[in-house]
Amino acid sequence: MPSIDLSPVRAQFPALAIKDAGRPAVFFDGPGGTQTPQAVIDAISRYLAYANANRGGAFRTSRDSECILVASHEAMADFLNAASAHEIVFGPNMTTLAFTLSRAIGRELTPGDEIVITRLDHDANRAPWLALQECGAIVREVDFDPADCTLRLDDLAAQLTFRTRLVAVGYASNAVGTINPIAQIAEMAHAAGAWLWVDAVHYAPHAPIDVQRLGCDFLVCSPYKFFGPHAGVAWGRYELLERLRAYKVRPAGDLPPDKFETGTQNHEAQAGVLAAIEYLADLGRTYGAAFASQFPDFGGRRLALKQAMAAIQSYEQPLFERFVAGLWAIPGLSFYGIRDFDRFDQRTPTAAFRLRGHSPQAVAEHLARRGVYVWSGNFYALAVTERLGLEGSGGVVRAGLAHYNTLEEVDYCLACLREMV
Numbered sequence: 001m002p003s004i005d006l007s008p009v010r011a012q013f014p015a016l017a018i019k020d021a022g023r024p025a026v027f028f029d030g031p032g033g034t035q036t037p038q039a040v041i042d043a044i045s046r047y048l049a050y051a052n053a054n055r056g057g058a059f060r061t062s063r064d065s066e067c068i069l070v071a072s073h074e075a076m077a078d079f080l081n082a083a084s085a086h087e088i089v090f091g092p093n094m095t096t097l098a099f100t101l102s103r104a105i106g107r108e109l110t111p112g113d114e115i116v117i118t119r120l121d122h123d124a125n126r127a128p129w130l131a132l133q134e135c136g137a138i139v140r141e142v143d144f145d146p147a148d149c150t151l152r153l154d155d156l157a158a159q160l161t162f163r164t165r166l167v168a169v170g171y172a173s174n175a176v177g178t179i180n181p182i183a184q185i186a187e188m189a190h191a192a193g194a195w196l197w198v199d200a201v202h203y204a205p206h207a208p209i210d211v212q213r214l215g216c217d218f219l220v221c222s223p224y225k226f227f228g229p230h231a232g233v234a235w236g237r238y239e240l241l242e243r244l245r246a247y248k249v250r251p252a253g254d255l256p257p258d259k260f261e262t263g264t265q266n267h268e269a270q271a272g273v274l275a276a277i278e279y280l281a282d283l284g285r286t287y288g289a290a291f292a293s294q295f296p297d298f299g300g301r302r303l304a305l306k307q308a309m310a311a312i313q314s315y316e317q318p319l320f321e322r323f324v325a326g327l328w329a330i331p332g333l334s335f336y337g338i339r340d341f342d343r344f345d346q347r348t349p350t351a352a353f354r355l356r357g358h359s360p361q362a363v364a365e366h367l368a369r370r371g372v373y374v375w376s377g378n379f380y381a382l383a384v385t386e387r388l389g390l391e392g393s394g395g396v397v398r399a400g401l402a403h404y405n406t407l408e409e410v411d412y413c414l415a416c417l418r419e420m421v
């Protein structure tokens with residue numbers, strides 16, 4: 001049983017009341033995008049109703065709009081523990097931001113410079129770097145161990161050379177849930193003289209992020225995976241963002257983040273991101289006080305956010321343990337990723353599995369008929385399903401827990417799966 005009860009927060013999410021198959025829908029699709037609390041929905045419509053304007057005007061809605069945009073950058077800086085809000089770049093999604101910033105990084109490279117990527121990553125953290133081969137960059141790949149889907153750090157060490165300029169790695173795998181040891185990887189990358197780029201899209205809804213403690217140079221995430229609207233956020237060390245030459249129009253600002261925030265941004269989404277961060281901070285204040293001692297260097301909203309994510313982590317863990325124990329007891333079920341309970345701090349509550357005799361798509365369809373929402377396939381983590389030899393046969397079923405899920409939902413999903421055996 002979780003040591004804290006987060007079930008009261010469910011009332012804040014209108015989608016959790018949607019009825020499907022005669023009961024409230026079970027959202028185990030969080031790794032593809034989480035549900036939003038009412039406060040986020042309200043903030044978006046309030047922006048459109050009362051502050052809808054472009055930037056830089058002398059009139060009231062433009063000034064109000066500017067305040068919201070500044071506040072959303074500050075909120076994300078607090079969430080990630082950035083040194084300043086000028087290190088936060090908004091964009092339409094992580095993939096677009098990765099292409100934007102990788103192209104600017106490409107301008108720093110000379111032919112023969114090397115970039116290291118991994119087979120454990122989503123394609124959005126591979127394709128932008130592979131595209132730099134057009135500028136003469138050499139891209140090397142780090143393998144993972146198919147037995148437990150953990151990154152092979154020995155292989156990472158082997159791929160690093162004096163020509164490595166950047167290492168691109170995921171904080172956690174969106175397919176199999178493995179959390180990578182980012183602080184250790186940062187040391188390895190920096191020892192080789194390379195920058196570290198971290199894709200935190202899958203990790204962000206599950207645990208605290210502290211870019212300063214991690215020691216990375218860039219980190220990207222997507223607020224629609226942590227209870228906000230569809231948007232992407234990139235963080236970079238200020239001096240690096242300042243140094244990179246952006247692809248930009250002349251009238252746009254020359255300093256970060258403006259030089260990377262191409263065109264007119266999605267202002268209403270930024271209003272929603274601000275509300276999502278406030279939702280999490282409230283959760284931290286209400287349920288996370290017991291975790292404060294873990295974060296002695298933090299105060300104010302930054303502390304509340306760390307408390308929130310620590311509370312979420314501690315709530316999700318026992319739920320997930322019960323889920324995987326139930327999965328393993330199902331005859332004919334193959335499970336991918338770390339299986340050792342003692343190492344569950346090295347994974348997110350995202351389960352990847354297959355059921356003998358059924359395609360992953362058939363399992364997802366069966367669960368959908370029962371009102372349980374999961375994904376099947378490769379989720380764009382194509383290199384993972386290829387490495388596991390599953391790409392030709394439909395990939396895996398992915399069921400991911402979020403802090404608004406319950407033990408009762410876990411048991412119901414397991415019962416629905418047992419019907420298929």
Ligand SMILES: Cc1ncc(COP(=O)(O)O)c(C=O)c1O
Nearest residue numbers: 093094095122124174201202222
């Ligand atoms: C780990 C990971 N990286 C990157 C992405 C791409 O994010 P976006 O949809 O914001 O481009 C996803 C989306 O599922 C993801 O899970």
